[in-house]
Amino acid sequence: xxxxxxxxSDIPIYQQIANYIQKRIVYGxxxxxxxxxxxxxxxxxxxxxxxxxxxxxxxxYSNGMVERIKGSGxxxxxxxxxxxxxxxxxxxxxxxxxxxxxxLPLFQHIREEVLxxxxxxxxxxxxxxxxxxxxxxxxxxxxxxxxxxxxxxxPLGNLNLxxxxxxxxxxxxxxxxxxxxxLVTSGAQQALxxxxxxxxxxxxxxxxxxxxxxxxxxxFRAAGLKTFKLPVGKDGLNxxxxxxxxxxxxxxxxxxxxxxxxxxxxxxxxxxxxxxLAISQExxxxxxxxxxxxxISFSDHIDTSTLKSLxxxxxxxxxxxxxxxxxxxxxxxxxxxxxxxxQRLADAKQQMDFGHSIFPQWIAAEYLGSESFASxxxxxxxxxxxxxxxxxxxxxxxxxxxxxxxxxxxxxxLWCRLLSNDINEYKLxxxxxRNGVAFVPxxxxxxxxxxxxxxxGRVETHLIKEGILRLKKGMEDLKNTCT
Numbered sequence: 001x002x003x004x005x006x007x008x009s010d011i012p013i014y015q016q017i018a019n020y021i022q023k024r025i026v027y028g029x030x031x032x033x034x035x036x037x038x039x040x041x042x043x044x045x046x047x048x049x050x051x052x053x054x055x056x057x058x059x060x061y062s063n064g065m066v067e068r069i070k071g072s073g074x075x076x077x078x079x080x081x082x083x084x085x086x087x088x089x090x091x092x093x094x095x096x097x098x099x100x101x102x103x104l105p106l107f108q109h110i111r112e113e114v115l116x117x118x119x120x121x122x123x124x125x126x127x128x129x130x131x132x133x134x135x136x137x138x139x140x141x142x143x144x145x146x147x148x149x150x151x152x153x154x155p156l157g158n159l160n161l162x163x164x165x166x167x168x169x170x171x172x173x174x175x176x177x178x179x180x181x182x183l184v185t186s187g188a189q190q191a192l193x194x195x196x197x198x199x200x201x202x203x204x205x206x207x208x209x210x211x212x213x214x215x216x217x218x219x220f221r222a223a224g225l226k227t228f229k230l231p232v233g234k235d236g237l238n239x240x241x242x243x244x245x246x247x248x249x250x251x252x253x254x255x256x257x258x259x260x261x262x263x264x265x266x267x268x269x270x271x272x273x274x275x276x277l278a279i280s281q282e283x284x285x286x287x288x289x290x291x292x293x294x295x296i297s298f299s300d301h302i303d304t305s306t307l308k309s310l311x312x313x314x315x316x317x318x319x320x321x322x323x324x325x326x327x328x329x330x331x332x333x334x335x336x337x338x339x340x341x342x343q344r345l346a347d348a349k350q351q352m353d354f355g356h357s358i359f360p361q362w363i364a365a366e367y368l369g370s371e372s373f374a375s376x377x378x379x380x381x382x383x384x385x386x387x388x389x390x391x392x393x394x395x396x397x398x399x400x401x402x403x404x405x406x407x408x409x410x411x412x413x414l415w416c417r418l419l420s421n422d423i424n425e426y427k428l429x430x431x432x433x434r435n436g437v438a439f440v441p442x443x444x445x446x447x448x449x450x451x452x453x454x455x456x457g458r459v460e461t462h463l464i465k466e467g468i469l470r471l472k473k474g475m476e477d478l479k480n481t482c483t
Contacts, residue, residue, distance in 0.1 A: 039057065110440070122467060122471075161361045161368075183349065392407050395414075423475065
């Protein structure tokens with residue numbers, strides 16, 4: 001048998017074998033009545049234990065694909081297509097073949113560990129509970145009367161919320177648009193998904209930053225896009241790399257996070273932003289700007305102007321959300337672009353969910369229009385600055401000989417390079433989890449190895465020092481196991 005199970009896969013070997021044989025039966029390569037190889041023979045051919053084959057055949061038997069005849073072995077069920085006996089779907093096979101790809105197994109592992117254990121969380125890219133405006137939301141719910149329709153909302157989203165977003169973008173981000181060019185989405189992730197599904201085709205080439213936002217990568221792969229990386233250095237990406245990729249691969253779209261980039265924290269200079277737009281305009285390359293962090297700035301000397309605020313030709317699709325400035329659980333995001341694009345995305349969103357729920361839209365509109373928004377934003381920045389300062393100070397005190405980093409002027413992430421080549425970031429994660437702290441290994445979100453991402457937005461302030469001490473203990477444990 002030429003096929004062999006993948007022993008590095010997360011799918012159990014017996015299940016891989018059962019799936020493979022089931023495919024051959026379904027495709028007619030093993031017709032009804034075919035005698036399958038004996039357990040001993042197949043185990044020898046696949047270099048596995050006989051017990052593994054027995055388990056695989058048990059799965060096939062439970063699914064009605066095979067029957068066992070005493071003294072004759074295992075046969076493909078002759079009665080299979082007449083369905084005279086009930087059959088259980090091979091759900092593992094269905095899960096494996098779905099076109100929408102799952103998150104990487106290690107991300108699933110980190111998420112499960114954080115949810116199921118009392119870990120200090122430097123991994124999750126959201127705000128801590130002490131940063132969310134609970135008091136303002138309680139005030140809105142108790143003092144403001146709800147008069148909205150409970151039917152389906154406008155395909156673009158609630159008009160009052162869109163008008164508040166228009167005002168907010170003009171006041172805080174110098175972006176001029178109308179309510180017709182705004183689509184309310186279920187967070188920035190849905191906006192990204194809609195753009196990919198509606199504006200690109202399988203096989204199209206796109207460019208994205210390296211390192212980059214982790215959850216966009218499975219979406220790119222699921223859509224069958226050809227992806228090309230734009231290296232991000234200490235000053236962000238080099239716009240000439242976009243030009244190079246366009247000339248070589250005819251990229252159809254560029255995905256950027258130019259302000260306090262995730263995970264590096266870099267800010268693209270005004271000169272580089274203008275060059276990106278010049279290349280976009282010269283060659284007609286759409287730019288998708290993901291902007292979660294431009295309002296989370298710790299310095300008045302940093303230019304946080306967005307690409308969209310500089311775009312006078314409609315080349316930029318702008319994405320942002322409430323997740324990093326208020327509450328991720330509201331699931332309020334938005335995308336701004338040319339009217340025809342927004343109408344196309346809105347049509348697709350309506351097919352998915354018939355529009356966003358009115359209750360979070362109502363709360364978001366009230367919050368954006370309240371006097372509390374500006375003061376809460378200022379308070380958020382002060383608290384995040386405090387978290388960043390505590391984190392960087394403790395790292396310099398405890399781990400200055402183990403890692404280095406560039407202190408970001410905004411955002412919620414710290415991108416750290418491990419100084420020792422002997423430390424494997426994945427093994428470090430496992431020892432750290434055992435010590436009660438989680439982070440994101442750099443090579444999960446980058447082509448580079450030897451980096452880790454520490455997110456200070458999610459961890460409670462009083463736990464930051466303890467988290468770094470646990471990380472330090474994880475490093476010490478890893479070194480001890482290697483010596």
